[in-house]
Amino acid sequence: MTRTPPAGPATPRPWWLGLAVLAAGGAWLYGALALPQTVRYAVVGPGIFPLLVGAGLVVLGLLLLVQIARGERFAPQDAEDVDVDAPVSWRALGTAIAASAVPIFTMRRLGFPVTAALSFALVARAFGSATLLRDLAIGLAIGLICWYGFSELLGIGLPLAPVLLDR
Amino acid sequence: MEALGALAQGFGVALQPINLVFAFVGSVLGTAIGVLPGIGPALTIALLLPVTTRIAPTGAFIMFAGVLYGAMYGGSTTSILLNTPGEAGSIMTALEGNRMARAGRGAAALATAAIGSFVAGTLATLALTFAAPLIAELAFVFGPADYFALMVLAFTSVSVVLGASRVRGFVSLFIGLAMGVMGIDAQTGQARLTFGSPELLDGMELTTVLVGLFAVGETFYVASRFSSQPPQINPLAGGAWLTREDWKRSWLPWLRGTLVGFPIGALPAGGSEIPTFLSYTIERRLAKRPDEFGRGAIEGVAGPEAANNAAAAGILVPLLTLGLPTSATAAILLAAFQNYGLQPGPFLFINSADLVWGLIASLYIGNAMLLVLNLPLVGLWVRLLLLPRKYLYGGILVFAMIGVYGASNSWLELVLMVVVGLVGYVMRVYDFPIAPVLIGLILGPLAETQLRRALAISQGDPTVLVSSPVSATILILSALVFFLPALLKRLRAAAS
Numbered sequence A: 001m002t003r004t005p006p007a008g009p010a011t012p013r014p015w016w017l018g019l020a021v022l023a024a025g026g027a028w029l030y031g032a033l034a035l036p037q038t039v040r041y042a043v044v045g046p047g048i049f050p051l052l053v054g055a056g057l058v059v060l061g062l063l064l065l066v067q068i069a070r071g072e073r074f075a076p077q078d079a080e081d082v083d084v085d086a087p088v089s090w091r092a093l094g095t096a097i098a099a100s101a102v103p104i105f106t107m108r109r110l111g112f113p114v115t116a117a118l119s120f121a122l123v124a125r126a127f128g129s130a131t132l133l134r135d136l137a138i139g140l141a142i143g144l145i146c147w148y149g150f151s152e153l154l155g156i157g158l159p160l161a162p163v164l165l166d167r
Numbered sequence B: 001m002e003a004l005g006a007l008a009q010g011f012g013v014a015l016q017p018i019n020l021v022f023a024f025v026g027s028v029l030g031t032a033i034g035v036l037p038g039i040g041p042a043l044t045i046a047l048l049l050p051v052t053t054r055i056a057p058t059g060a061f062i063m064f065a066g067v068l069y070g071a072m073y074g075g076s077t078t079s080i081l082l083n084t085p086g087e088a089g090s091i092m093t094a095l096e097g098n099r100m101a102r103a104g105r106g107a108a109a110l111a112t113a114a115i116g117s118f119v120a121g122t123l124a125t126l127a128l129t130f131a132a133p134l135i136a137e138l139a140f141v142f143g144p145a146d147y148f149a150l151m152v153l154a155f156t157s158v159s160v161v162l163g164a165s166r167v168r169g170f171v172s173l174f175i176g177l178a179m180g181v182m183g184i185d186a187q188t189g190q191a192r193l194t195f196g197s198p199e200l201l202d203g204m205e206l207t208t209v210l211v212g213l214f215a216v217g218e219t220f221y222v223a224s225r226f227s228s229q230p231p232q233i234n235p236l237a238g239g240a241w242l243t244r245e246d247w248k249r250s251w252l253p254w255l256r257g258t259l260v261g262f263p264i265g266a267l268p269a270g271g272s273e274i275p276t277f278l279s280y281t282i283e284r285r286l287a288k289r290p291d292e293f294g295r296g297a298i299e300g301v302a303g304p305e306a307a308n309n310a311a312a313a314g315i316l317v318p319l320l321t322l323g324l325p326t327s328a329t330a331a332i333l334l335a336a337f338q339n340y341g342l343q344p345g346p347f348l349f350i351n352s353a354d355l356v357w358g359l360i361a362s363l364y365i366g367n368a369m370l371l372v373l374n375l376p377l378v379g380l381w382v383r384l385l386l387l388p389r390k391y392l393y394g395g396i397l398v399f400a401m402i403g404v405y406g407a408s409n410s411w412l413e414l415v416l417m418v419v420v421g422l423v424g425y426v427m428r429v430y431d432f433p434i435a436p437v438l439i440g441l442i443l444g445p446l447a448e449t450q451l452r453r454a455l456a457i458s459q460g461d462p463t464v465l466v467s468s469p470v471s472a473t474i475l476i477l478s479a480l481v482f483f484l485p486a487l488l489k490r491l492r493a494a495a496s
Helices: A015-033 A048-069 A090-110 A112-126 A132-153 B002-014 B017-035 B041-048 B050-054 B057-082 B088-139 B144-162 B166-180 B198-202 B206-224 B244-266 B273-286 B299-322 B328-339 B353-374 B378-384 B389-408 B411-429 B435-457 B469-481 B484-495
Strands: none
Touching (some): A090 B206, B002 B017, B041 B050, B041 B389, B088 B299, B273 B299, B299 B328, B299 B353, B389 B411
8 A cells, every 4th residue: 555545544444344244244144054055946045145145245344344444534424403523422422322222121111101201301412402301391291192192093002101000 | 098097097096085185194294304304204104104004005105105205395495495405316406596595585496496396296297107007018028037137226226326435335235135134034934044033033124224224323413413503594585486587497497307307217226316416417508697507596496306306206117117116215115015915016007006096196186285385385394494403303213212112012123223223323424325225125035036036947047147138138237337426426526
């Protein structure tokens, strides 16, 4: 490599991206090899397509690594309400991830409306809201309205209260 | 004129009061989500899927079509007033439209966009009316190898056209394909790549993937880089509607945009990016005052907007006649057909004529509704932009969990939603396109079926894949698609 990447390394090289694709490819290859590749009556077995997919991912992971080694630049995507030049707020990101993970722990134990209130308030916080009680109240209201609309009117099962006490 | 008779029958279906209501609900919902950031037509239709299991497929698809068309109208409103093109197809609209809005001609830009969308949507639907049955007729002779080749073409074109780089486009596609093979193999009953989890025997839930990639991933991304400045909305007041001169300068670009948009949208390599770029370039070449381009030329709004809407109708041609989706939204529509146990393709026109023609007829009706909804009522939609972002994204997450948990009641799906959301976040940060994941996930299993069918017929001889003239031609076309990025780059350079 004699060529220097243009304008210096703006972002550290994301080797892990290539490695992650490679690892996924490996996992799919491993899974595919455990499957029968041929069946007598249909010639092609259930293993062939996953094998192709796994091999494709491995090749793509290697290509991605080569690109990264050559200094490929990865510009964040443009989106509404996004300032791509702003420093990344890890705190906001962490709060948002926590908000989306809340239902894993509370959906069955506390029911949908409470879960909705917690998630809603956490997302609002990630977006810089400082009115926690108000956000919780709005979230609970949305949760109750949605529970009524979806569970009672449309028949999509959402737990109202802790599952053990559910009707 | 067989198509006219079928269309008349379709209007009989679409004009039933209940279906008019569905068209109206879809149009309103579509415009709203087109205006709002963070939620698009693909995600909306996916969230509607569980709700619609109990209504007749005709009504559901009429509503989905309203969402699809409405989102285009709403999207042009935001690109003109906010300069934030929500999707690739409205980048060109934002270019000139936003300059017009800043110069106080926002109302004229919105009007030419809305009327242009109406004209293009109606003409393109007319073209769809006559082209679709013919292509469906052709598709009867396609064998499994030909279908497989068509799907390869769709795969390569979405990966090459939609991404910033071909490698990243294909990585996205293969992630989708990899998720598509999970679960029980339909032909042998063998469990594949379930990693020992009985809940994964049904495969990856489409709703979970969509909600994770779009709603959750987008929420993470926007939260981490939230621009604290409130959006700058260009005022609508004071601007005149279309003047006589505006009409004179708009009508030809509308027609030319339609002519460019529909055929390209109908190709498996379609999408809306190329036709809008092309239309913009053409209008700039043909303009009497090219110096106005870059400072708010009305032709630069009228042409690309028409092309965008015509391409949206064009996308329905391969979807309905061949079962081939070429955009994220089309992929969801295909999944919706499968949900109802229907397989788009030539037989759909025979077995479900009422559904297909009712859907096509409803496109005419939906377009007229959208014109009324968007021209006089645009001020109302602009209000939606003022919704505080903290509540908007909070609400999106609540609906996301309803979509994921309500349909399955599965704890694992909630975990997967967060995992896929993180993948969606990483894809946005490192600029991997999202749509190829969905195409891979939904079209992948169908491609596998065709591949195995073709190889079973040939007793395992792989040359069967290239031995028919149709499949060989299509595969050569797929190879040519690799050179599209260079062409796109030239178009982009010509446009700026």
